[in-house]
Amino acid sequence: xxxxxxxxxxGQEHILDRNAYDHMAFVxxxxxxxxxxxxxxxxxxxxxxxxxxxxxxGLATMRVISVNTNPIxxxxxxxxxxxxxxxxFVREEAIQLRKVQINYLLALGFGLIHGLGFSNYLQAxxxxxxxxxxxxxxxxxxxxxxxxxxxxxxxxIGFLFVSVFGVVRRDWKIIVSSIVAGVAFTLTMDAVYW
Numbered sequence: 001x002x003x004x005x006x007x008x009x010x011g012q013e014h015i016l017d018r019n020a021y022d023h024m025a026f027v028x029x030x031x032x033x034x035x036x037x038x039x040x041x042x043x044x045x046x047x048x049x050x051x052x053x054x055x056x057x058g059l060a061t062m063r064v065i066s067v068n069t070n071p072i073x074x075x076x077x078x079x080x081x082x083x084x085x086x087x088x089f090v091r092e093e094a095i096q097l098r099k100v101q102i103n104y105l106l107a108l109g110f111g112l113i114h115g116l117g118f119s120n121y122l123q124a125x126x127x128x129x130x131x132x133x134x135x136x137x138x139x140x141x142x143x144x145x146x147x148x149x150x151x152x153x154x155x156x157i158g159f160l161f162v163s164v165f166g167v168v169r170r171d172w173k174i175i176v177s178s179i180v181a182g183v184a185f186t187l188t189m190d191a192v193y194w
Contacts, residue, residue, distance in 0.1 A: 011143035
């Protein structure tokens, strides 16, 4: 297996691992406002998160920044909770009318926090590499691919409920966001470090 394929797989598994439900919950919270017809917006949103994740992951892995993981492990579920709760207050018209949404900036900013959460693990793995640029790139491409898989599955389920079973789009958004908020609240309480 090539180095690119290895780190691509690591990035994909980072998102798709069943124990990575915090990452899955965040991606679902990001996508909860949208349906299949909005796929371009979701792609921008998920990519904004990946860019933020990549920046801090790269800086921490190259030891440009160093952070205490306890506050980060607390902030990660807090970002999920914030995203899920903010979804409850977004009007349908706002989703359709605005080309640049605050969600894009939030995804980028929250990606910065999430990247720090995984940096110690990746730092340990990449410490053996002569150059980390290519492995870090491969990891982030794998991360993006994993997120797109989650979004695809989520949108398929959303399509079934909204288009086939007739659930109102607003209700679908509220149900999904509320479930994610409940999970995120539990994760946040479990991560309290003081």
